[in-house]
Every structure is written in structure tokens, then in C-alpha cells.
Amino acid sequence: xxxxxxxxxxxxxxxxxxxxxxxxxxxxxxxxxxxxxxxxxxxxxxxxxxxxxxxxxxxxxxxxxxxxxxxxxxxxxxxxx
Numbered sequence: 001x002x003x004x005x006x007x008x009x010x011x012x013x014x015x016x017x018x019x020x021x022x023x024x025x026x027x028x029x030x031x032x033x034x035x036x037x038x039x040x041x042x043x044x045x046x047x048x049x050x051x052x053x054x055x056x057x058x059x060x061x062x063x064x065x066x067x068x069x070x071x072x073x074x075x076x077x078x079x080x081x
Contacts, residue, residue, distance in 0.1 A: 003067045011059035
């Protein structure tokens, strides 16, 4: 399964892509309310890795995040962890 999410923003600086996948790192300014920030991409990367998938980032008139996940075969038994 392939899932692509794109936006029309400025894109992601290729030199900073790995940085955005670290917990607590965000491109957005700190708001007056505070709160959790910089968790989304880190959590997505962890979930995708646990499912045996991949996550790619590209730029084309904005950022494009593409997640590729293996499909389970109906009735198949997952190997032990």
C-alpha cells in the first residue's frame, strides 16, 4: 500500500529532512500555549518501521511524504516477533 501526503508550502530543506524525524523538532514556531510539538513525523517513522514499510520525503511545489507498507495476505499468519 502506498500513501502520499503533499502540501503547497515551501517544501523541506533536503539538508534538514533527518532532523525533522527527531522527537521534539518542528519547523513551526513555539506557540504561547506551549504543548507537544515535533512528535508527528517521529511517530509516523516509528510506526512505518514496525510495520516493515518505508517513508520517503520529496519536494515538488511543496513537501511530499510517501509511506509504503507491505500488504498482509488474508489468512496468513504473522511471523513471531
